Amino acid sequence: MARRVRAFIEEVVTPHEDAHDGDIEAAGGESLRRELQGQARERGLLTPHGPRALGGLGLGMAQRAAVFEEAGRSLFGPLALNINAPDEGNVHLLEHVATDEQQRQFLAPLVRGETRSAFAMTEPSPGAGSDPAQLLTEATRDGDAWVIEGHKHFITGADGAAFHIVMARTGGAPGRAGGATMFLVPADTPGVRLVRHLGTQDRSMLGGHCEIRYESVRVGHDAVLGEVDEGFRYAQVRLGPARMTHVMRWTGAAQRAHEVAVRYAAGRRSFGSSIADQGLAQQLIADNEIDLAATRALLGEACRQLDAGERASHITSVTKTFAAEALHRVVDRAVQLCGGLGVTSDLPVARIAREIRPFRIYDGPSEVHRWSIARRAVRAHGQTSP
């Protein structure tokens, strides 16, 4: 299947990306999505991670790795296969937590590529950024309904999404964990206000990264996803796999940048020999190979743990942190290998660099991951005898 994905991406998807320097809106936006997903559907490649019962292909984590990586070779590839963030993670979450009725209403059209969705968790300061305990968005019970009041930003894909999964405080005090609930909120519910698109440097995410206000948004009790006050636990369910599918997609992008750079360097001569045969270029090339191999090896280990039903917090955190930095280095070295053309739109490396940079921040900055990795290590080894 990975081979079929590779062919589809190369033949159908990449040309659109190349023609518009990876800017999804410039390339057609929603209408391009429908066109590409249509072709993926015809080739039997759409929503490979979705539940089979709803039309997906039901791939497990380890199986996804190769397929998602191939999709990631084009910045528009994940969208084409309907495995883009946040839809991909939302499918996973709804599959595990939503009621049958919720699945019918929200999940099924998502799997079929008819709708898009958003996951509304991150808040502007002083709300929930890296520290979810600071959650300020609140949902209060009003008879049979809930009223949501809050402010979110960096809500990926929100512009055009059919519904939002909104994390809101339903108990406890801000600054303390506990007491969060997830709500399924159709985007056209009164009070859902798209404030603006954040001017992020990446431009390949359909629907952008949005700032949203929820102003007295009223939803019924059937909008509660799973149990009340269990939102943080469900976020964990979504988190591990979502981190890993990010890594899969970006591995594909970095691999492409690496290949472009090696080919470029092999074809260009300077100081009497091919650049790719010169030692300082060889260092860049070898370091790329090493970083890519280590990323895939960690990813494989994390997928095995996830497929075995483990929560895998440590390995997914370690893998996300390593991969975000390693893949960024790979793309940066690819830019360097391409010389002046590496910072232009003549080659895809500059745009891949632009798109991948935020991965060291999105989904938890490396610093926050390191902080929790260290704390786990101190718990594990702080008392052992050497």
Next chain:
Amino acid sequence: MARRVRAFIEEVVTPHEDAHDGDIEAAGGESLRRELQGQARERGLLTPHGPRALGGLGLGMAQRAAVFEEAGRSLFGPLALNINAPDEGNVHLLEHVATDEQQRQFLAPLVRGETRSAFAMTEPSPGAGSDPAQLLTEATRDGDAWVIEGHKHFITGADGAAFHIVMARTGGAPGRAGGATMFLVPADTPGVRLVRHLGTQDRSMLGGHCEIRYESVRVGHDAVLGEVDEGFRYAQVRLGPARMTHVMRWTGAAQRAHEVAVRYAAGRRSFGSSIADQGLAQQLIADNEIDLAATRALLGEACRQLDAGERASHITSVTKTFAAEALHRVVDRAVQLCGGLGVTSDLPVARIAREIRPFRIYDGPSEVHRWSIARRAVRAHGQTSP
């Protein structure tokens, strides 16, 4: 004077940059240049490195360091002070090599900010990239005139420049050093053709980075800058100082990014304390301080050698290489310190990152500098007794 430049930049220049995310064309292009340079002239800050006889302020290299760094705090600052590449380096070159008549015709209006200029050296593959010996552009004598035939790219500022300094082969064979001559070519000379703007990721350079063809361009012998066949030697005259003024300007940009990030981190709380008081942020902040201090220290040493009349090839190459990488790290850490907002246009750090990245490639990629640094070291120490 540095203090006056700081005030000018903050009050007058930065607002234009901030309003247009550092895109010089969007901000007004040539007309903004005239406006900003007009104000710099009124404040007595224009062309601080230009010869006094022509209206400049005559600062030496060490004196320039502080002034240029302040200008660099805005991406439009160097343009506002008329110390932008390539004009800044061209002023230096013309001051040292041009005849009186050439100075009157080309240098004087440049110093006064009436014109802009280009320096046409770099060629697309297989021509002169990092390796000047591969120079393919050719000038042939035809009676009293020269006819230039060639193809250049990455010619900064060429769109709108009044004249080009064109490096062309006048002797020897491609792949061998020697036999290059510089020509002063008015941009409106028949045969000078602007092919396109390269789609570089940086957007703050007025006139862009252009691809140019010289198609049977005919100039008189008085267009020769200095002596025939001495072009590579003059390029060296220009090179050392030009490398260092790049470092000065980028130090200012990186310092600004650092300050923005520290202020942001100091004001944002997470996990119960200010981000700036958390160890992993402290590491980023401290490393920035160290990289900035080391860059300035190397720059100071290089300027002392240049002011003492030395060629300073080794120290300027070392300083350029270190600074391009260190300042890139500084800005990258600043992005990281600002979290999600660090990759948006809400703060200036993302745009500074976009603009500074090519510095590791422009003016000689780090790899080529390292290659020549190593060869010099082997010559110096390969035979010494330990």
Next chain:
Amino acid sequence: MARRVRAFIEEVVTPHEDAHDGDIEAAGGESLRRELQGQARERGLLTPHGPRALGGLGLGMAQRAAVFEEAGRSLFGPLALNINAPDEGNVHLLEHVATDEQQRQFLAPLVRGETRSAFAMTEPSPGAGSDPAQLLTEATRDGDAWVIEGHKHFITGADGAAFHIVMARTGGAPGRAGGATMFLVPADTPGVRLVRHLGTQDRSMLGGHCEIRYESVRVGHDAVLGEVDEGFRYAQVRLGPARMTHVMRWTGAAQRAHEVAVRYAAGRRSFGSSIADQGLAQQLIADNEIDLAATRALLGEACRQLDAGERASHITSVTKTFAAEALHRVVDRAVQLCGGLGVTSDLPVARIAREIRPFRIYDGPSEVHRWSIARRAVRAHGQTSP
């Protein structure tokens, strides 16, 4: 089994290491080896990778990983389990290439821990260092015998070894590949001369790293290991697994250093809190966790390929290079976490640092591995379309 090895190492082996700062000669040398291997034999832990037919435990590569890592937690652990270099790799080589008679004479006592062995390949300049093609040691046919003439150094464990596996040129010219043969040479053969122990910084290898001369050493044709002129091919058979078992052992040593450091940092207070809770220490701790996890993940992938019968040159080269550098970083950070005591013999970290440093050079310096990794990448991607 890994758990039993852990207990054996902690209870029996580590105390000897700690009492003599990891110096195997000071700790008893050959007599300590016999004592420790005796206890390993009693516990059923001796020679876990050796063929079952000869008394080994027959573990495959993936199975070895956990066991060897546990052994590596003490610098004397690999010796205690009879899985030290070069014996461990020689067992592997002889199992695959030696005749029955050679196995009876050389391999069987090795598996039983009765003898030790050496692998004599590396030569002093201008002979075979990183580049095997420079092999200068020569074996010439003389009737039914071979006469070996040559000079080797860094021959690990040679002092006290019962026999040497000697690589010698039997065809072709120095500087060209091809034409090498391996010979089984009993150490007491006339003409085998131990010149000296090299004064290496590591001190835990029994038998040291020796300089050896082979002066008209005469052996019968039955001393030929495998086929004449196939020596380089057999070296490859030995190489992949031997690289990976190095990684396994050193992972154990680095893991121990990490745990010692975390425990130390958790117990020491400075500036009002535990060092381990301070951010700059957390960075060191987290980076150690990441490097250890990535090393194990790469190792796992390499073992899977080797167990599947692949030659696995690329992945073992990548893994060796990454691991040697990553584990060195881990130990270096552990030293740093322990502050002043980290550079004393009060804690094991300084001695682990001393022992692990050469791993970036032994078995191919990182630079040579990178060179071949890059060349493979250019072959793979130099012509592909992006």
Next chain:
Amino acid sequence: MARRVRAFIEEVVTPHEDAHDGDIEAAGGESLRRELQGQARERGLLTPHGPRALGGLGLGMAQRAAVFEEAGRSLFGPLALNINAPDEGNVHLLEHVATDEQQRQFLAPLVRGETRSAFAMTEPSPGAGSDPAQLLTEATRDGDAWVIEGHKHFITGADGAAFHIVMARTGGAPGRAGGATMFLVPADTPGVRLVRHLGTQDRSMLGGHCEIRYESVRVGHDAVLGEVDEGFRYAQVRLGPARMTHVMRWTGAAQRAHEVAVRYAAGRRSFGSSIADQGLAQQLIADNEIDLAATRALLGEACRQLDAGERASHITSVTKTFAAEALHRVVDRAVQLCGGLGVTSDLPVARIAREIRPFRIYDGPSEVHRWSIARRAVRAHGQTSP
């Protein structure tokens, strides 16, 4: 003068170091010190930083840089010139704080090379390590005398020192700053007990790094150095210059390692060319040149500030941190360039690596320096407008 020092070191000092792998005790210890310092005295090179009035040469900080670097080219060089830690810093301290009588008794023989001294500040946990406020050693007034009670470790040079400068608490509570006093304590005062030498990996410091107990040590009031309760302030007087002279000495050692490595690489062939002409070696060589140049540039800036009478806390902390790490990298790369011989005593690089490693911990670990550098940056920029 630097040239004369270079000659002295090469001709007289280095042979002793080379003959004993940098182990000062093995090389002769105190008697070697007297012999080498005698020859330095004859050549007019002894105690170049000491006050002229007492027989020193009175060099300022900037002048010391070149001289101390030359001395540092041999691990025994600083001892030979009487500029070793801690004597070198103690001379500086006594010159600025001691009374005439104290100078006559303690400083004068130190400058003449007749005695050695110790600086007793660092305490084992939970006392004063990186955090001086945790000072536990106490001095209590008893009539006209003081009684010192305490426990110190890492007291460099204490074995054989004529006197100790002991930092003891005379006011305030442990865990709080303030209330420390320095005492001049002859080593033969009853109650001064050398517990042991710490088993540090470095072996070139005469007198070792000792653990000392002060058991009811009784000294007169004239033993107070400067004013009571001003000890921490005087420690600052000593600190800045002492940090910088460490950098000077280690720059010399690293420069020697670099030169040895370049020469080795230039002379050794592999894969058909000189190692030094291969790109991956060129990277190591170039990075060494860059690190050495940046270290010297920072050092120059710090010396200028110190010579101008500034306290220079920030720049000396930045320089110490950068230099300790950069010079360690230089030596580590030098080891790598020398291949197998780089980890033996055949070349000096392994021993320089052994000696320089602790510099990242001694005199404040890099982590503690970074912590204070970051805090200063937050104070400076946390409130500025960007």
